[in-house]
Amino acid sequence: MLQQTQVATVKDYYNRWMKRWPTVQDVAAATIEEVNQMWAGLGYYSRGRRLHEGAQKVVLELEGQMPQTVDDLLKQLPGVGRYTASAIGSIALGQVTGAVDGNVIRVLCRLRAIGADSTSPAVTEALWHLANLLVDPERPGDFNQAMMELGARVCTPKGPLCSQCPVQSHCRSYHRVGSLQRSRF
Ligand code: SF4
Structure with a gap:
């Protein structure tokens, strides 16, 4: 959500999203129409679509387990590039990698x-x-x-x-x- 968008704008969207879909399984079970509706006004709609696709992949193909390394994040999740994989890897998973934005x-x-x-x-x-x-x-x-x-x-x-x-x-x-x-x- 924060890609190209300021924290002040994202905050409400993030809170609404997390309240409605607190887990990756919840996101995967939503329809793309619901995701787009939730995203309405935030712009760059491909981010919402990719998030939805990623959640479905985690649930349907990876047994509900998020990839646990930078390489796997990059390879297995649609829409996750080098920076996002490194940011998630270092911040959420403690992987030793720089993150260049x-x-x-x-x-x-x-x-x-x-x-x-x-x-x-x-x-x-x-x-x-x-x-x-x-x-x-x-x-x-x-x-x-x-x-x-x-x-x-x-x-x-x-x-x-x-x-x-x-x-x-x-x-x-x-x-x-x-x-x-x-x-x-
Ligand atoms: S130019 Fe150098 S000293 Fe100045 S704020 Fe940036 S890193 Fe710090």
């Missing part, structure tokens, strides 16, 4: 002063590699959520709050801008 891309590029096109396949792979190296093996889910929050609240696209940033001392962009400013005076 738009916010994390920005944070990592600034931390390592990467100026190359972050949408290119080579840079994308390098960022995943970096995220996998940096993730805390003891608390991968907390680490990934902290990186996402850092990007959403502190290392924002415009006007990042560097003076409040907990990783300022590790940030190459911050140090480069500082050196440039000092060299001008």
